Amino acid sequence: MYNKKPDRQRMKEQSLKPVRIQPDRRWFGNTRVIAQEKMQAFRETIAKGVEDPFSVVLKSSKLPMSLLCDTESKASRMDLLSVSPYQEVFSKKRQQKRAKIAASDLEGFLEAAEKKAEGYVGDKSSLVDAFGVEKSEDPAGHAGEEIFNKGTSRRIWGELYKVVDASDVLVFVLDARDPMGTRCVQLERELRRRQKHVVLLVNKVDLVPTWVTRRWISELMKEFPTLAFHASITNPFGKNSLLNLLRQFANLLKDKKHVTVGMVGYPNVGKSSVINTLKRKKVCKAAPVPGETKVWQYIALTRKLYLLDCPGIVPPSASDFDADCAKVLKGVVRAERLKTPSDYIHEVLLRVKKPYLLQRYRLPADTTWNDSEEFLTILGKKMGKLVKGGDADIDTAARIVLYDWQRGRIPYFTAPPEIQEEKETPEKDARLAEGASEAAAEGEDLSIPSAAQSLNGLSEIPCVHVFDEEDRRGEATPAPDKASSSTPSQSFAVNDEEQEAPKKKRRRKTRGNGRPSTRSDGVAPEPGTLDWKAVVAEFGI
Numbered sequence: 001m002y003n004k005k006p007d008r009q010r011m012k013e014q015s016l017k018p019v020r021i022q023p024d025r026r027w028f029g030n031t032r033v034i035a036q037e038k039m040q041a042f043r044e045t046i047a048k049g050v051e052d053p054f055s056v057v058l059k060s061s062k063l064p065m066s067l068l069c070d071t072e073s074k075a076s077r078m079d080l081l082s083v084s085p086y087q088e089v090f091s092k093k094r095q096q097k098r099a100k101i102a103a104s105d106l107e108g109f110l111e112a113a114e115k116k117a118e119g120y121v122g123d124k125s126s127l128v129d130a131f132g133v134e135k136s137e138d139p140a141g142h143a144g145e146e147i148f149n150k151g152t153s154r155r156i157w158g159e160l161y162k163v164v165d166a167s168d169v170l171v172f173v174l175d176a177r178d179p180m181g182t183r184c185v186q187l188e189r190e191l192r193r194r195q196k197h198v199v200l201l202v203n204k205v206d207l208v209p210t211w212v213t214r215r216w217i218s219e220l221m222k223e224f225p226t227l228a229f230h231a232s233i234t235n236p237f238g239k240n241s242l243l244n245l246l247r248q249f250a251n252l253l254k255d256k257k258h259v260t261v262g263m264v265g266y267p268n269v270g271k272s273s274v275i276n277t278l279k280r281k282k283v284c285k286a287a288p289v290p291g292e293t294k295v296w297q298y299i300a301l302t303r304k305l306y307l308l309d310c311p312g313i314v315p316p317s318a319s320d321f322d323a324d325c326a327k328v329l330k331g332v333v334r335a336e337r338l339k340t341p342s343d344y345i346h347e348v349l350l351r352v353k354k355p356y357l358l359q360r361y362r363l364p365a366d367t368t369w370n371d372s373e374e375f376l377t378i379l380g381k382k383m384g385k386l387v388k389g390g391d392a393d394i395d396t397a398a399r400i401v402l403y404d405w406q407r408g409r410i411p412y413f414t415a416p417p418e419i420q421e422e423k424e425t426p427e428k429d430a431r432l433a434e435g436a437s438e439a440a441a442e443g444e445d446l447s448i449p450s451a452a453q454s455l456n457g458l459s460e461i462p463c464v465h466v467f468d469e470e471d472r473r474g475e476a477t478p479a480p481d482k483a484s485s486s487t488p489s490q491s492f493a494v495n496d497e498e499q500e501a502p503k504k505k506r507r508r509k510t511r512g513n514g515r516p517s518t519r520s521d522g523v524a525p526e527p528g529t530l531d532w533k534a535v536v537a538e539f540g541i
């Protein structure tokens, strides 16, 4: 064979013949084909499970979740023939590959540039569209002040992406005084798309009346599992509910060695304080100033559960006075760094009832003011904050008011949506009055509701127990928040007790015949979970 010259002509003839390869069943071993209706039914069932805040899709990585998304946009992007015709790219007469440019000469370029300029609406227009922020007048020219970019920098969002990637469950910490204002709906939507488990945690519930918290919780529950929380190492509220929920997630995600829980949210909403509360000691730096957390931080809660603290993030918005004002009121920027803090007091006065201000600053009951400047003048003189010549130092007084506002010393809350809608009918008015009287009862002497007052009665708030023991036994009872009422034996043990718990469990399981008990294995799939095996079996995927 090696002594002979290869017959090139014969080889050429042979290679020109059409060659067929025998198809093999094994090539398709990994493939399933299903009918269109079944595919549609599968999509609907899974989508229902994904959308439902009380169900968790287990093993989503093993399910064809990408089938849920519409792939049309992807397909259109890959439609090469619409970009260049086949003849130009693949045929024998194809032209040499060249960069596609908009115009071939200078005049063409000019024309294209003019066309683009016509369609240009203004800077940040896309942001305004995306975040629904209306432009308004900027009386003092605040726009562009560096401090208003707090939480929007690339570095901070880089930290957020790291936390999101590393987390299995994301806890969005919201401020109970303004839960909707401290939400980041775009981010939540993106996380849902990525099949991450999202939990909303309404923190600082001690600063608002109980009925407000209750209504916000039932409103937010429609979208995500939501819990009320008061971060405090010595006197927490909702801690056990949160721990139970995290533990349930840890149980659900059994195949993972560790379950990582990321704390995300606006600056100063109390993310670090929530972690400190769960750990029962100060492991993260918490301070009444925004931007205290600079980089992400890992904290081991139990052997299975890890917590991730994230710096506060702020979604980008149009830089105008309204947006800046909203940021000041949400506590995103430090009051001492504002150039003209008195500009924001008008908004504070609109939101806070006069008696609260009178009481807070110990002003006489008959004090009146027409605008924010007058109020600040009265306050400055009362506090002895004066400038040269004996006039009131308006900016210092304004800073004091903003400090108090940001630290929750001035009572304020955004009305839950039900109130705004309900005002029309008399019976709704009655309910509103009931709520208001409840609020009045809580803060009787117009003082800021104390933690005890605010938390009183909160145990009735429906709390999320995705897969409670009772549920497993089929007694789907609503699980009340046992945070304040649970006995030591009921409460979820962390730290030292948690370290002990698995040992005891192991011992108990191996008692008797020496083999681990299989009782728990016999439990039917938890209600609330999507029984993915059944779904897959049913649809043959």
Ligand SMILES: Nc1nc2c(ncn2[C@@H]2O[C@H](COP(=O)(O)OP(=O)(O)OP(=O)(O)O)[C@@H](O)[C@H]2O)c(=O)[nH]1
Binding pocket: 203, 204, 205, 206, 207, 229, 230, 231, 232, 266, 267, 268, 269, 270, 271, 272, 273, 274, 285, 286, 287, 288, 289, 290, 291, 292, 293, 294, 310, 311, 312, 408
């Ligand atoms: N009244 C009250 N204050 C709280 C609560 N939780 C946190 N705070 C206070 O809110 C302030 C901010 O808390 P942090 O834990 O530093 O907030 P953060 O979200 O980590 O802030 P960044 O570091 O800016 O991201 C601190 O002064 C806390 O004492 C709460 O439940 N009730």
